[in-house]
Amino acid sequence: MTTKYEVVVVIVPFPAQGHLNQLLHFSSLISSYNNIQVHYVSTKNHTRQAKIRAHGLLKKNPNIIHFHEFSIPSFPSPPPNPNSNIKFPSHLQPSFESSYHLRGPVASLLRSLSSIARRVVVVHDSLMAYVVQDFTTIPNAESYNFHSVSAFTIFFFLWESMGKPFPIEAELLDNLPSLEGCFTSEFMDFMASQRKYSKFDSGNIYNTSRVIEGKFMNLLEKEPIKRNKTQWAIGPFNPITTINNYLSIGQQQRRHKCLSWLDKQSPKSVIFISFGTTTSLKDEQIKEICIGLEKSGTKFIWALRDADKGDIFCGQVRNIELPKGYEERIIMKNKGIIVRDWAPQLEILGHLSIGAFMSHCGWNSCVESLSMGVPIIAWPMHSDQPRNSILITKFLKVGIIIVNNWESCRNEIVKSNIIEQVIVTLMLNNNIEGNEVRRRAAELGLAIRRSVAEGGITRKELDSFIAHITR
Numbered sequence: 001m002t003t004k005y006e007v008v009v010v011i012v013p014f015p016a017q018g019h020l021n022q023l024l025h026f027s028s029l030i031s032s033y034n035n036i037q038v039h040y041v042s043t044k045n046h047t048r049q050a051k052i053r054a055h056g057l058l059k060k061n062p063n064i065i066h067f068h069e070f071s072i073p074s075f076p077s078p079p080p081n082p083n084s085n086i087k088f089p090s091h092l093q094p095s096f097e098s099s100y101h102l103r104g105p106v107a108s109l110l111r112s113l114s115s116i117a118r119r120v121v122v123v124h125d126s127l128m129a130y131v132v133q134d135f136t137t138i139p140n141a142e143s144y145n146f147h148s149v150s151a152f153t154i155f156f157f158l159w160e161s162m163g164k165p166f167p168i169e170a171e172l173l174d175n176l177p178s179l180e181g182c183f184t185s186e187f188m189d190f191m192a193s194q195r196k197y198s199k200f201d202s203g204n205i206y207n208t209s210r211v212i213e214g215k216f217m218n219l220l221e222k223e224p225i226k227r228n229k230t231q232w233a234i235g236p237f238n239p240i241t242t243i244n245n246y247l248s249i250g251q252q253q254r255r256h257k258c259l260s261w262l263d264k265q266s267p268k269s270v271i272f273i274s275f276g277t278t279t280s281l282k283d284e285q286i287k288e289i290c291i292g293l294e295k296s297g298t299k300f301i302w303a304l305r306d307a308d309k310g311d312i313f314c315g316q317v318r319n320i321e322l323p324k325g326y327e328e329r330i331i332m333k334n335k336g337i338i339v340r341d342w343a344p345q346l347e348i349l350g351h352l353s354i355g356a357f358m359s360h361c362g363w364n365s366c367v368e369s370l371s372m373g374v375p376i377i378a379w380p381m382h383s384d385q386p387r388n389s390i391l392i393t394k395f396l397k398v399g400i401i402i403v404n405n406w407e408s409c410r411n412e413i414v415k416s417n418i419i420e421q422v423i424v425t426l427m428l429n430n431n432i433e434g435n436e437v438r439r440r441a442a443e444l445g446l447a448i449r450r451s452v453a454e455g456g457i458t459r460k461e462l463d464s465f466i467a468h469i470t471r
Contacts, residue, residue, distance in 0.1 A: 004116045004117070005035065005036075005037050005116060005117040005118070006035050006036070006117070006118050006119070006470060007035070007036050007037075007117060007118065007119050007120075007121055007469055007470050008036070008037045008038075008039065008113045008116070008117040008119070008120050008121065009027075009030050009036055009037070009038045009039070009121045009122075009123060009469070010039045010041060010106075010109065010110060010113065010120060010121070010122045010123070011023050011024075011026065011027045011030075011038065011039065011040045011041065011123050011124075012041050012042075012102075012106060012122065012123070012124040012125060012128045012131060012132055013040075013041075013042055013046075013050070013125050013128070014096075014099065014125035014126075014127040014128055014148070015042060015043060015046040015095055015096065015098070015099050015310075016092065016095075016096070016277070016278065016308075017049065017050075017053065017276075017277040017278075017308055018148065018276065018277065018278075018362050018363070018364040018365075019125050019127070019148050020042065020046060020049060020050040021050065021053070021054075021364055022146075022148055022207050022237055022364055023040070023123070023125065023146065023237075024040065024050050024051075024054060024065075025237035025238045025239075026123070026146070026205075026207070026234075026237045027040050027065050028064070028065065028237075029234070029237060029462065030466070031064045031065055033466050035470075036466075036470070037066065037117070038064070038065050038066065039065075039066045039067075039068060039109070039113070040065050040066065040067050040068065041068045041070070041102070041105075041106060041109065042068070042069070042070070042102070043069070043070055043071070043072050043098065043099070043101075043102065044069040044070060044071050044072075045311050045312070045313060047067050047068070047069040048069065048313070049312055049313075051067065053342055068105075068109060070102055070105040070106075072098055072101035072102065073098070073101060075094040075095060075097070075098040075310060075311075076094040076310070077094070077095065077309045077310040077311040077314045077315070078091045078094075078309070078310075079091065079306070079309060079315070079317070079318065080280040080306050080307040080309070081280070082280035082281055082282050082283070082306070082318075083282055086181060086184060086382070087181075087279060087381045087382040087410065088182065088183050088184050088187065088278075088382040088383060089278040089279075089280075089307050089308075089382075090184045090186065090187075091307070091309070091310070092278070092307075092308070092309075092310050093184070093186050093187065093190075094310055095309075095310025095311070096127075096187070096190055097190065098310070099127075099128060099131060100130060100131070102128075102131045103130065103131050103132075103133070103134065106131050106132055106134070107134035107137075110122065110132075110134065110135055110138055110141055111138060114138045114139075114140050114141060117140070118140065119140050119141070119142070119469065119470075120135070120138065120140060120141040120142075121141075121142060121143075121144065121469045122135050122141060122142070122143040122144065123143075123144045123146055123205060124143060124144075124145065124146060125146050125148060126145050126146060126147050126148070126194065126198065127148075127190070127191065127194055128194070129145070129194040129195070129196075129197035129198045129201075130193065130194055130197050132197075133197045133200075135200075136200050142202045142469075143200065143201045143202060144201055144202055144203050144204070144205055145198050145201040145203070145204050145205070146204075146205045146206075146207075147204060147205070147206050147207075148207065148363060148364070149363045149384040149388070150206075150208060150213060150216070150363050150366070150384065150387075150388050150391055151206055151208050151213040151216040151217050151219075151220055151233065152213055152216045152387060152388070152390075152391040152395070153363070153384040153387045153388060153391070154206075154220070155216050155219045155220050155225070156176065156387065157179075158220075158225050159219075159225065162224065162225065165224055165225070166222060168219065175390060175394065175404075176387065176390060177380075177386035177387055177389075177390065177406040178406075181382070181410050181411075182382050182383055182384075182385075182386060183382070183383060199227075201229065202229065202230070203229045203230035203231065203232065203468075204220075204229055204230070204231050204232070205232050205234060205465070206231070206232065206233045206234070206235060207234070207235035207236065207237050207363070207364075207367055208233050208235045208236075208367065209233055209235050209236065209448055209451050209452075209457070209458045210233050210451075210457050210458070210461070211444070211447045211448055211451045211457060211458070212235075212367075212370060212396070212444070212448065213233070213391075215395075217231060217233050230468070232461050232462075232464065232465045233458065233461055234458060234461055234462045234465060235367055235458065236367045236368070236370075236371040236448060236452070236458075237367075238346055238367065238368050238371060239346070240371045240372075240448065240449045240452055241350065255344075255347070256339075256343070256344050256347070257337075258301050258337050258339050258343065258344075258348065259344065259347055259348070259351065261301075261337050262301070262348070262351045262353045262354070263351075263353075265299060265353040266353065267352050267353060267355075268352070268353070268354070268355035268438075269298075269299055269353055269355055269427075270298075270299045270300060270301060270353045270354055270355060271293075271298050271299070271300045271301075271354075271355060271356045271357070271358060271377075271423060271426075271427060272300070272301050272302075272303075272345075272348050272349065272354050272356070272357050272358070272374075273289070273293075273300055273301070273302040273303065273357075273358040274302075274303035274343065274345060274357075274358075274359060274360075274365070275359070275360040275379070275381060276307075276359075276360045276362045276365060276381075277305075277307060277308045278307050278308065278362070278381075278382070278383070279307055279360055279381045279382070280306045280307045280318075281320075282413070283320075283321070284413050285413050285414065286304075286320060286322065287322075287323055288413060288414060288415055288416045288419060289302075289416070289419055290322055290323055290326050290416075291323075291416035291419075291420075292415075292416035292417070292418070292419025292420040292423065293336065293419070293420075293423070294326075294330070294335070295416065295417075295420040296419075296420045296423040296424050296427070297424075298423050298424070298427050299334075299335055299336055300335070300336040300337075301336065301337050301339060301343075301348060302336065302337075302338050302339065303339045303343035303345070304320055304322075304338050304339065304340055305317070305320075305340060306318045306320065320340075322338070345365070345368060346368050349368055349369055349372045349374050350372050354372075354374055355374075355375075355426075355427055355438070356374065356375050356376070356377060356423075356426045356427055356438075357369045357374050357375070357376050357377065358376075358377040358379060358402075358423075359376050359377065359378065359379065360379060360380060360381045360385050361376070361378050361379070361380045361385040361386075361388040361389040361392060362383070362384075362385060362388070363384060363388055366388055366391075366392060370396075370398065370441070370444055370445060370448060371445060371448045371449065372445055373441050373442045373443075373444065373445020373446065374441060374445070375398055375399055375400075375426060375437045375438050375440075375441035376392050376393075376398065376399035376400075376441075377399065377400055377402060377422055377423065377426060378392050378393050378399045378400065378401045378402060379402040379403075379409070379414070380406070380409065386406045386409075386410075389401055396440070396444065397436075397437065397440050398437060398440050398441040398444055399437060399441075400422055400425060400426055400433075400434075400437060402414060402418065402419070402422055403418065426438070
């Protein structure tokens with residue numbers, strides 16, 4: 001058969017929102033280059049999830065990415081348990097393990113595409129190495145490992161797991177949180193099961209920029225961690241201007257109601273609160289946040305939702321109760337808005353009225369906030385988040401940690417007075433510490449935006465990756 005395409009790129013994300021979203025943005029970046037066909041592969045429900053939560057991303061050109069929605073056997077999809085002793089979303093484990101069933105369909109797709117392209121390039125989430133392993137049987141296929149976490153976090157994970165193969169500055173280890181309580185043993189086993197399949201990858205891709213993590217990208221490029229593989233820091237994958245800029249007038253008129261509310265607020269006057277798609281807060285903690293927000297006097301948008309279920313389209317979700325009269329009171333006083341449906345996070349963070357982001361420090365949220373120049377109140381919950389929070393607050397100095405001790409943050413209810421104090425510190429214009437954090441966040445945001453422009457360091461790195469796979 002005659003070759004139709006020079007290069008076909010197959011994107012294989014891990015079935016969790018922060019992973020689906022990052023690689024959907026990456027798919028859009030790759031598809032902007034000529035003569036590269038992009039295929040995005042997941043289960044039927046997770047592909048649907050990625051698309052409906054993409055907001056304006058796919059509306060500009062909905063046919064530029066080829067979506068594959070593979071059917072797999074049904075799996076348990078229990079609700080999250082907000083009262084669990086460990087905050088990691090263990091209820092998602094059946095969904096994670098269901099991804100194993102994608103191996104056969106993905107292998108068939110790769111073989112089919114190999115006959116119509118000179119080269120098939122697989123970009124897989126690091127947690128999907130098992131699924132794509134059959135690329136090694138296809139002569140014109142090659143694979144690249146995508147890390148969904150920060151270079152900071154992945155460096156320390158690899159450095160520690162390899163027995164600390166070379167010395168590093170002592171300062172880097174000060175206050176570094178342990179991984180205790182960050183994952184379940186089942187998920188640790190799942191991660192370990194993927195690693196042996198990554199040895200045939202040709203390189204590693206990171207959703208970060210060298211203007212954010214140049215120091216830690218340099219550490220990742222030292223042997224034996226590098227393992228003689230090329231590293232590309234191509235982030236941020238997300239658009240670095242608000243999505244409103246490329247929506248049509250009609251689409252802008254259908255914007256989420258919280259954006260219309262933001263339009264009426266003063267610049268940098270509103271704090272956005274969201275703890276991502278894998279965290280469920282206890283009722284006691286929600287009450288303390290309510291009190292702290294109200295006492296701070298700061299206007300806010302709060303995306304108040306439970307963690308996703310493995311199948312977000314299955315069954316009911318918990319209706320989170322707020323203190324009696326709270327929601328009515330803040331609405332009446334024009335103090336805030338509670339978003340219980342899916343919040344357009346990137347559009348919110350890109351709005352001029354947003355002054356800070358109270359975040360769990362999932363890497364996707366960190367990158368979106370940093371690229372918009374928005375400082376972060378770091379409140380980690382599990383996984384890579386505790387270490388990301390140290391990167392944000394200690395090394396980049398573009399945020400304030402909610403509680404200095406990870407053990408306290410993990411095991412105790414954070415009280416309203418602490419929440420109030422941190423908000424006031426970051427949002428009040430006459431606070432010296434807050435002013436410095438906001439200034440550095442704005443400067444880093446500007447540097448990130450320059451890095452992705454023509455001639456910028458990130459754009460050059462993306463061009464380098466494209467040149468490599470089209471060589």
